[in-house]
Structure formats: C-alpha cells, structure tokens
Amino acid sequence: AGVDISKMCAAHQAVDKHVKDGMILGIGSGSTIVYSVQRLAQRMKDENLSVVCVPTSYQARQLIIDYKLTLGNLDTNPKIDCTIDGADEIETGTLTCIKGGGGCLTQEKIVASCSEKLIIVADGAKAVNHLGQKWKKGIPIEVIPMSCKPIQQKIEGKYGGEAILRMSADKAGPLVTDNGNFLLDWVFPETKYCWSSVHNYLKLIPGVVETGLFIDMTDECLVGDLQGNVRLLK
Numbered sequence: 001a002g003v004d005i006s007k008m009c010a011a012h013q014a015v016d017k018h019v020k021d022g023m024i025l026g027i028g029s030g031s032t033i034v035y036s037v038q039r040l041a042q043r044m045k046d047e048n049l050s051v052v053c054v055p056t057s058y059q060a061r062q063l064i065i066d067y068k069l070t071l072g073n074l075d076t077n078p079k080i081d082c083t084i085d086g087a088d089e090i091e092t093g094t095l096t097c098i099k100g101g102g103g104c105l106t107q108e109k110i111v112a113s114c115s116e117k118l119i120i121v122a123d124g125a126k127a128v129n130h131l132g133q134k135w136k137k138g139i140p141i142e143v144i145p146m147s148c149k150p151i152q153q154k155i156e157g158k159y160g161g162e163a164i165l166r167m168s169a170d171k172a173g174p175l176v177t178d179n180g181n182f183l184l185d186w187v188f189p190e191t192k193y194c195w196s197s198v199h200n201y202l203k204l205i206p207g208v209v210e211t212g213l214f215i216d217m218t219d220e221c222l223v224g225d226l227q228g229n230v231r232l233l234k
C-alpha cells in the first residue's frame, strides 16, 4: 500500500512532540504506529537518543527489532513514560477509543495502563461524534476460548446485536491472539451506550479477558489529514 499521508503526519508529530532522550516508550500495534517507529529510528540516529521500547504485540516487538531499537518489557520497565498507539475509532470530546481491529487490544491496554501518557495517532476519518458511526466491525473482546459461546449468548441477551467470533484470514478456524485466546467482535445495535457500564458488564463475565473500549485512557489524540496537517482532537 502507498504511504498514508494522514496517518504518517500524525504518527511523526507524536514522536517529535513527545519523545525525549532517556524515555521508556510503549509501542502500539497496527499500521499507523509503523510510521512512528520509523520516525523514532530516524531521531535515534540523528540525535543519538537512548530510549527503551516496550511492545504491545508480536508485531510491535518485530518492528522494534527490525528498526534496531532497544527492546524492553514490563518486567524491566513496569513504569512507562509515554505510549504511542493507533485506534479504530475515537470519540470526540471523551476521546474514548475502540481498539483491537488488529487483535492486539489486551497487551495494548496493559501497556497503556502502565504509561504516564497515552498518545493516540490516527487519520482524521477515525474521529467520530459517537462510537460506531464509522467503525462497523464492533467492539473487539478477547475471551478464553472455552467460554466463547456462553459469553456470546450473555452479551446478545443483555445488549442485543451480534457477538461474532473473529475467524483467521489465513488459517482455517478462529483467529488466535498473541495471548492464545479468541476474539469476539460485538456489533452493537444503533443506540448510544454508557460505554463504561458496557465495559464493566463485559469485564465481569467469567472468561472475558479484555475489551477494546479504551475509556478515560487517552491523554492526547493527534489526527492527520491528506494534506499532511495534524490537529489535536478535543
């Protein structure tokens, strides 16, 4: 795919604005973060920075290794200064995000929860007034495989919609996450929810590991446009 200017400019600005020498950085997952890693590698070279990068997925780990950045983890660095990550949809005003389109939501949320700051980078198309306006694939929910069916039934019974087991694109059968679990994508009916109530309900269902609802976690969201302009999402 060609360069996505709107993702790249936001991803670059996040690194230029927030990365300082000596920092512990959380590195998110997806396609936008690749641009941030590229920018970080460039700055490391130009400015002889020393930062430690904690990954949020096998993909992020591979990126850190490929760009010869210093690989860290939560054992050696349980306190992270700043995490930069993408999102599937960001609600203006609250900055609540739907994440997990790439299937990495659990480690992303863990790393984000250990970070002083969470900076979300995205193309402007992901900014919406209400979650679900553009992202139609539902809320990703990581579940223990053996509990999949009862969880599907509980969610649909409580809130309606459809909790769809995410199938692998390149392997017969369900997608298996980096943590060895399954993903349900809960496609919710068109009504506005109190997302914190939904999240709390989901988290209390035995077998649910994590949800792709990132509530009150985003400190700053930078969105880019096709002309390469970057704005702070409020």
Ligand code: DER
Pocket (backbone or CB within 6 Å): 028, 029, 030, 031, 032, 033, 085, 086, 087, 088, 098, 099, 100, 101, 102, 103, 104, 105, 108
């Ligand atoms: O899966 C995730 O949470 C990713 O961060 C994803 O939401 C963003 O992916 P993108 O940068 O490729 O759009």
